[in-house]
Amino acid sequence: KNSSSHSMMCLLEEGEQDTLSKDLPQDGLASTSDKPTVDNVTTTKNDDDDSDIFQTDQIKFRTPGSKARAKQCTDEDEEPSKSRCVATDRKTTSGEKLLGVSCSCACHSLDKPCMGATDEAEPIRLPKIYFGTRTHKQIAQIIRELKRTAYSEVKMAILGSREHLCVHPEVSRSKNKNDGCRELLDTKTGISCRYYANVQKIKHHWQLEGHGLTSAWDVEDLVKLGKKIKSCPYFATRSLANDADVIFCPYNYLIDPLIRSSMDITLKDQIIILDEAHNIEDSAREAASATIRADELQDVMDELDKLIQYKWREEHCRAMHVVAANLQRWIASQSGSLSQNDFNKASKVWSGVEMVAQFNNMGVSPGTFDVLKHHLAALFEEPNPQIPVEEMMSLTSASGMLLRGLFIIVDYFFRENMVYMKDYKVVMIKEFSQRKGRDNTDNRWLNPRRGSSERLTYSLNFWCMNPAVAFSDVGGEARTIVLTSGTLSPMGSFASELGVEFSISLEANHVIKDSQVWVGSIATGPTGKTLNASYRNTETFNFQDDLGRLVLDVCKTIPFGVLCFFSSYSLMLKLSERWKNTRLWSEISEKKIIMTEARGGMKKEFDEQLKEFYSTIEDFESSGIEDRTVTGVLFLAVCRGKVSEGMDFADNNARAVITVGIPFPSFKDPQVELKRAYNDQNRDRGLLSGSEWYEIQAYRALNQALGRCLRHR
Missing domain, CATH: 1.10.275 (Fumarase C; Chain B, domain 1)
Incomplete structure (x- = not known):
């Protein structure tokens, strides 16, 4: 499997074919010396927010009867070291399966007194590593790779929400787990949670080792253990983070000042690694909004x-x-x-x-x-x-x-x-x-x-x-920041939007050989109609029908999984409706089982759909396709949707990726309009023009979708 080849196709707007090659994913790395300053960026907010992103719990400001949590403290150097910021733009290698950057960092100067050194010679406080990413599934992929390294037994913790970590039989099945949990912990109700009472069973790393978690573990491992011994993983992770050397968490736990404060996260002199950092611009801007x-x-x-x-x-x-x-x-x-x-x-x-x-x-x-x-x-x-x-x-x-x-x-x-x-x-x-x-639920004295x-x-x-507004809090405190992604390029634009002058940068060669993947743009359909995916042209039946015939031909030729990404939900629904009203939908169904990404779907529904996709492909693999008419699954999805970022479609899960159109942000979105004008007004600060910024947002989203089948060496 690991040497299997893949196909990718891309339908571009007229005149964009030559742009594809230079905008395909590049690899890179960047770093700043001195405390990084950051400038602005804005990306349009998805119509369909990724509900698998670590959902921030409704902030718990006070649990009645609870004691103040111990805060992590980091002693300051008498002469603080300069911050360094590293951003890597890597090719998507063995999928987001790889850590992206493997490095060891000697961050402590041996010829200087230790941080907070006194006459009593306090213990050296080594910096913690915070590894931030977008979704729980991406964390799982990183943990799998960590297990393969010499650091598999490192002390670690994963900060997440009750959505992922609650194991209470009733609360874990409720719609609002946050309020359900708080109600159990509220001393006024006279109810209690025995899982919370047993949190001391797994609040230390040596206790996890005693239960068999001796190497890198995932959320599912901790949840399984919590259910077995009836102990709360949600509160245990906060205790585990106190002594952890590496802490995995979502972006917003590090970027958003409100969440950072509520979680008692101290970033001073710590090391921060942000994977899939092409999303950091938007995350930082939203954190300050x-x-x-x-x-x-x-x-x-x-x-x-x-x-x-x-x-x-x-x-x-x-x-x-x-x-x-x-x-x-x-x-x-x-x-x-x-x-x-x-x-x-x-x-x-x-x-x-x-x-x-x-x-x-x-x-x-x-x-x-x-x-x-x-x-x-x-x-x-x-x-x-x-x-x-x-x-x-x-x-x-x-x-x-x-x-x-x-x-x-x-x-x-x-x-x-x-x-x-x-x-x-x-x-x-x-x-x-x-x-x-x-x-x-926690204030019954109020009128409902x-x-x-x-x-x-x-x-x-x-x-x-300007994402620098929120990101400056992080950059001004952290000892080192590493940014890594397969779609940071062009590096100059990313640096200008973040306002960081990267003194260390790396754009690595792609690990995928030319013989493993074919990339091309299709200018005409099977009947010779021009496949110009501009808004006006997509309204015509000629475009819609010839595109459908092209997708049908791909499904006839390529076995197992085929992903087809559209530039918007409206375009996907329009084309699906047209194909259903003609014979194209039924003809495609004779070759592939058709699945469609739901708009605004809940996390549970999406997880079930993805599980069904993977299991269907496994069925085709185990039973074979030689004597079968239907040879796999066609997954219709949208750029910037759940499927296009962070999902793993290795090997037979995606033998071809088709993209239709260029996913430009909505031109009429008021935030997009204001951002474009803001960039034009601040060109003297080295920002991209509004038009340049607008185009880069589109090509980064396009490259993320195309990268779904680049899953291994």
Whole structure:
């Protein structure tokens, strides 16, 4: 199998054929000396967010009766070492099966005193390695590769959500595992979780070794053990991280300041490796962005009113109520000045400078912000057992997240003499959206909100145009940062968007030989029709039918798995509908079982679909295809969807990959429009032009889709 060859095809827009070869995945590596500074980037948010991405738990601000968690501390050098930032753009080798970069790093200077050295000669604190990636499946692939190295017995931990780690028989099957878990841990309910009570059984690495986990383990291994001995993997991983040398976690645990704080992650003088780093730009920009809905802001005010009524931390609640009320009044005052964008949506844009002036009018300014932060922090302090009302009530997690999220944005606006305020656009949007019912599992003293309904809502969106705003927190603290991906190239554009001057870079040769893969662009279909995948041309039956005939010919010729990626969901649905209305769909079905990636599908549904795909291919492999009419599976999917990034389609799972069109971000998306304009206005900082940035987003997504069949040497 490991020497099997693959085929890839690509249908490009007219005039794009020559661009493909230079934009196919390149390998690279980059690094900075001195503390890296970062600039901006923005990629459009997927219509269908990858639900397999480590889902951030709704932040737990306080579990009643719980003790403050011990925080990890790193002593500082008297003369801190310079940060180094390394980014590698590697060819996708044996699939995202490989670690991408294998390196050992002697980060400690032997001729200097150890960090925090004193006359008492404290123990040397070696830096931890944080390995960040996007999905749980990617972590599993990395762990498999780690097991093959000399470091397989390294002390490690995997930080994840309850979605992946909860083993409670009832909570693990519930729709909202976070609230179910908190309800069990809430001392007011009189219920308890015996799995949490037994967490001490697996909270140390030597205990894991005693249960047979002597080498690199995956989440599934820990979950299996937790079920066996009735101990909680979710809370165990946090204890394991304290002593771990390598910690695997999702990007947002490292990039997002709110999550980083809630997870007690300290990055000072640590080593950070970010795999599949082509997504870091978008992750960093989103981490420094926030959306405040007017109805959710009203919920916060109602909740604070109740807390004030019961005299629960009254002074601090009143201060936060003033902030929320002033912002709510401002939103209401601006609602009549929005410009209509389409039939049911209107909006208005403010610059960061203009928004700072508005904040000042609301009583939020650099002069008052420290006092306001003190009031906010007081809402999340541990309850005073001497005051009965403190044990009975607390601010809900949803309200806490909204207030903390708002204050993080304001902090970025005011930081370092407001250097970042020009990197923001504030957009108010009026549209119809779903209004969800309030979940009060941890605060029964609140009146429940009525069920979900669709209604007109106003949202205030703080959109960060510059990923450096959030990434500078990481780059300014970490000792070393390594970025690696198969689609970082062109390296210059990636560096300019992140604002990092890479002093060390590597663009490695591809491990795939020319004899193993064929890459080509198809200009015409079987009947000679031009396959120009521009928007206007895809509307024609000539294009739709000839493309269908081409896919049919591929399915007749190539055995086992075939992946076909479209530039958008709308194009995939349009073509599928046309093929069903003709004989093409049934003709393809005579050669391949057809599966279609669902839009907005839940993680469980997608996992089941992927499992079905793999098992079907295995059936064809075991039974053979020589005497069978149907020879495999055709998987229709979308660039930037779940299938196109991070999924492993080795060997017979993908003998061909077809891409239709170029997956440009939505041109009318307001974030895309603002980002393009932002880049054009900041060319003097070395940024790409708006058009150049726009094209690179498309080709990176295209290369990710094409790379699905490059799974081994």
